[in-house]
Amino acid sequence: MSTPLFEYLLRLGDDRLILGHRNAEWCGHGPILEEDIAVANVALDQTGEAQLLLNLAGQIEGQGRDADQLAYWRDETQFRNLQMLELPRGDFGFTMVRQFLFSAHAHFVLEHLASCPHDDLAGIAAKALKENRYHLRHSSEWVVRLGDGTDESHRRIQAALDELWPWTVELFYEDAVDAALKAEQIAPDQAAIKPKWEAMVTEVLTRATVQPPKGPMRMVGGRKGRHTEHLGHLLAEMQIVARSHPGASW
């Protein structure tokens, strides 16, 4: 019974829910206090965006589910986030490279959505676009600083990029859900976003003195609920309290 818009909102919402969760893991464990605070800020924004998007998804679905029910009571094959976002947080360099690759893409997606004909979605996207500008600036500055810092930091940023790059193919994944929403001028055309993303990414990576690897891309399936083994563990932790007390309010 799921409509393309419901599916599409789950994809947008789950991306932010899962990446926000990973980013929040840094709270108390950052390399400097300023970054504990900054990364927590990003996690807060993303969790807030997820809440708005999933609430809207629940509304569209019309079966009485809200963001909490969608976040805490779906199983892993029902999640629609990009696989890249569920990978463990890695070192600080990995976290920054991932945030940058994602935020650069999100920038163009949100820019489109902010002026799409679906008012509720456009409103959320406009807010998220503003927040994402900060995420993009913060992460790209760190990618440059670390890429062009010491030998060790350069090596770590290059390694993070080597690890993450093959997952980026999924950013541009499209299927019937996108086709239906493109027909309504809601979803953007990923083929049109790709060169813009590449230009933005190349500019930053050049300043960071690192290069994307040449090898093959990964097989991915997050948009269809096919995930890495990491997501199940993430959800087990995230959902444990809520699911231990069915029907409780918090």
Next chain:
Amino acid sequence: MATEAKPAAPTEDPVKLAEFEARCDRGETIEPKDWMPEKYRRQLTRMMSQHAHSEVVGMLPEGNWITRAPNLRRKMCLIAKVQDEGGHGLYIYCGTETLGTDRAELIDQYLYGTAKYSSIFNYPTLTWADIGVIGWLVDGAAIVNQTMLAHASYGPYARAMIRICKEENFHKRQGYELCATLARGTPAQKAMVQDAVNRWWWPSLMMFGPHDTNSPHSADLLRWKVKQKSNDDLRQRFVNLTVPQAQAIGLTLPDPDLKLDQATGDWKFGEIDWSEFNAVIAGNGPMNRERIAARRKAHEEGAWVREAAAAYAAKHQPAAGQAA
């Protein structure tokens, strides 16, 4: 606290010292550039840095539940709270630096030396209810202490406290509201919050430190108007505030001796287990080793990031605006 290195007390110019103490007596604010006795500087550096370390170490027990918060609203509240505590740490470190010791050195003193942080954070957070109880009791106790410190003679400390107290009040209200929600929830939720109160009550009372007769630094701090009230006075104030709050949401406090003294209006309470307090202060509490280990790990694993940021800033000197 007794383990701290104590350089010989410097001999101060008696005229300047008398003038300084007169200023404190008149309730004037001492600013970083003003003359101050070395002992005042040392005591404040100790006290303020200990406070800053506490804010940062305090991120760990609560951070422990961010990934398990039971709904999105609570998750965001908790992230924001832990983030606030980091901000408090940062703000107080900056205040401490005005006394002449930089943050890196202060951090070294607690990660690898003998500097302390609040003993309360050496207890584990075992259930979700601990998040509510910490906000209510631990932030609540901190507010009682910090409201007094907002009148401290040292300007940067007093100003930091005024700003921080506003946020601590918010944390306390949020924590209390969380406890109230659990207390009127399912039987399992109610049992969870009562158990958390049972575990955190006594450690919260210990936050105010030893009896005044056993508090090594109290006399100086009181004379110089860094502190305006004794540990025991503050503790009593906290108990008086908290007992009716517990009653209002149907929770009990784990002290059979608790009773209202009609004459004074004070809630009299039982004797604190000082052997537990001393064991925690000495580093043998339930979580001392884990807390320090977690902070050292973050610090050491972050070394390459800090070095890289410094190297990048040095390389790009002319465009200094780009650095962190």
